[in-house]
Amino acid sequence: MKRRFRCPSCGKVFTEPDVVCGWRRRSTQRFREYLGEEALHQTVRRVAQKEGVGESGDRRCVTEEVGRRLEVRKRADTPKFIGVDEFSVRKNYLYHTLSYCHLQFKRGGNNGGDRRKRAKEVRGVWG
Incomplete structure (x- = not known):
């Protein structure tokens, strides 16, 4: 429950800050994340009926959740080099394209077995 105060000079009504729910919010951050x-x-309607909240508030929770997930994707490191290779699954019939992330390889004095070392250092494979 928030307390309300009235300024004696101007008559403006204001409430004390709410550290649990946040500014201009009536539900906690954890509950909004759950709704999202x-x-x-x-469906948004089903979740709103189940939890006893309005559909518009539930839509805002979905928007916040999607925004949070997209922000996490933006922060991911992007590779400096991407390799693209095409290989045959069935000769002259079916080909697939493979794209993968190259790392910057450190060249040592010994080049023997370099190919196997590079194969281990490939981070991820996307199809």
Whole structure:
């Protein structure tokens, strides 16, 4: 419950800051994250009815959750080099394209077995 105060000189009404829910919010951050997660797997209307909240508030929770997930993707490191290779699955019939992330390889004095070392250092494979 928030306390309200009235300024004696101007008459403006204001409330004390709420550290649990946040500014101009009536639910906790954890509950809004939960609503956003649930609405990604079910309809917004169903989640709103199940939890007893409005559909517009639930839509805002979904928007916040999607924004949070996209922000995490933006922060991921992007590779400096991407290799693209095409290989045959069935000769002269079926080909696949493989793209993978190259790392900057450090060249040592011994070049023997360099190919195997590079194969181990490939980070990820995307198809």
